[in-house]
Amino acid sequence: MVKITVTLGKRSYPIAIASGLFGDPTAFVPLKTGDQAMLVTNQTLAPLYLDSLRVTLELSGVKVDQIILPDGEQYKSLVVLEQVFSALLEKSHGRDTTLIALGGGVIGDLTGFAAACYLRGVRFIQAPTTLLAQVDSSVGGKTAVNHPLGKNMIGAFYQPISVVIDLNCLQTLPMREFISGLAEVIKYGITLDFRFFVWLENNIDALLARDVTALSCCIRWCCELKADVVSTDEREENGRRALLNFGHTYGHAIEVKMGYGVWLHGEAIAVGMLMAAETARLLGCFAEADVERIRKLLSSARLPIHRPAEMTAGSYLTYMKRDKKVLVGERRLILPTAIGRAEIRSRISNDIVLTAIRACSKSS
Ligand code: NAD
Numbered sequence: 001m002v003k004i005t006v007t008l009g010k011r012s013y014p015i016a017i018a019s020g021l022f023g024d025p026t027a028f029v030p031l032k033t034g035d036q037a038m039l040v041t042n043q044t045l046a047p048l049y050l051d052s053l054r055v056t057l058e059l060s061g062v063k064v065d066q067i068i069l070p071d072g073e074q075y076k077s078l079v080v081l082e083q084v085f086s087a088l089l090e091k092s093h094g095r096d097t098t099l100i101a102l103g104g105g106v107i108g109d110l111t112g113f114a115a116a117c118y119l120r121g122v123r124f125i126q127a128p129t130t131l132l133a134q135v136d137s138s139v140g141g142k143t144a145v146n147h148p149l150g151k152n153m154i155g156a157f158y159q160p161i162s163v164v165i166d167l168n169c170l171q172t173l174p175m176r177e178f179i180s181g182l183a184e185v186i187k188y189g190i191t192l193d194f195r196f197f198v199w200l201e202n203n204i205d206a207l208l209a210r211d212v213t214a215l216s217c218c219i220r221w222c223c224e225l226k227a228d229v230v231s232t233d234e235r236e237e238n239g240r241r242a243l244l245n246f247g248h249t250y251g252h253a254i255e256v257k258m259g260y261g262v263w264l265h266g267e268a269i270a271v272g273m274l275m276a277a278e279t280a281r282l283l284g285c286f287a288e289a290d291v292e293r294i295r296k297l298l299s300s301a302r303l304p305i306h307r308p309a310e311m312t313a314g315s316y317l318t319y320m321k322r323d324k325k326v327l328v329g330e331r332r333l334i335l336p337t338a339i340g341r342a343e344i345r346s347r348i349s350n351d352i353v354l355t356a357i358r359a360c361s362k363s364s
């Protein structure tokens with residue numbers, strides 16, 4: 001089993017990575033005999049993993065309740081959050097309960113936020129089942145629900161007590177979802193680690209074939225990068241963690257405008273990263289050859305590289321104004337300066353942004 005630590009003083013926690021962890025009671029330490037837990041999952045995952053995880057926890061003497069939510073980004077909402085609170089209250093869960101998020105980023109973000117709010121804060125464990133959640137959303141304590149006017153607009157920084165990554169889950173993940181997760185994987189290479197980008201260029205086919213050795217190496221690499229970023233900038237205050245939002249300002253505009261769930265998060269982020277790379281190129285701080293290298297890797301990963309035809313370039317600007325990085329009304333974008341390095345930039349004209357968006361059209 002690979003173990004990585006997110007170092008945050010008293011709130012430090014382990015990330016465990018291996019095949020078969022959902023069947024291993026020791027992976028869920030510190031849960032112990034007599035503890036109460038609420039498994040939160042959705043209708044798709046329940047028939048696949050709920051019973052086996054439940055048995056594993058019960059073998060350790062944990063009293064387990066469960067709530068099965070509807071599946072979809074559109075259910076990452078305040079209304080569904082209330083259902084989780086109702087289930088916890090109906091089953092008399094106290095301050096010593098532990099919520100366990102069994103699912104992708106939607107379940108993880110929502111359960112984490114529920115844990116942050118319930119009785120002013122209870123423990124939670126991330127048991128991520130998508131590639132995206134295993135490499136990104138389960139680590140770092142960003143929890144949230146969506147609002148019709150903006151994505152992840154209501155939430156909290158709230159760290160889990162552990163992250164348990166069972167690599168076996170990825171074998172049942174639909175291909176489109178798997179590919180969507182590759183966008184966040186590629187993001188790490190572009191923003192933080194040139195060596196990882198090159199590794200991805202050389203191993204993308206093995207990843208697409210879900211080769212366990214390649215997956216294990218990739219997930220470990222991403223979790224190490226993320227753990228390091230979170231340990232040095234937990235609350236996105238010194239500019240380091242903000243780099244992980246690369247492509248998200250453009251991508252969130254696609255997700256919200258197209259309707260939650262129509263474009264998957266990673267699909268929108270893939271095009272968003274390309275738009276950000278084009279923006280950097282137009283500003284003269286990023287080489288055209290590197291934009292092409294990113295385009296090629298995204299394309300090899302079978303991610304979209306063209307923006308949705310239904311959206312005008314101008315429509316992005318409205319949504320980009322609601323980005324969480326906006327400070328004193330100023331739009332701030334994460335832009336690459338080389339492959340493996342990025343920075344936050346502000347004062348970028350609408351003209352540049354619109355030209356970059358148009359450069360990602362099918363016809364251009
Ligand atoms: P998701 O949670 O909707 O899961 C994708 C789909 O795959 C769902 O239908 C789900 O039921 C299904 N599924 C999940 N695991 C499966 C498995 N092992 N086998 C079969 N089906 C499976 O989507 P996602 O891509 O995991 O997460 C996207 C969400 O994550 C977005 O809401 C995004 O905002 C959020 N996110 C959060 C962070 C963060 O730091 N907190 C980072 C990135 C993304």
Ligand code: GLY
Pocket residue numbers: 136137139140142241242244245
């Ligand atoms: N996914 C971006 C972050 O965790 O900061």
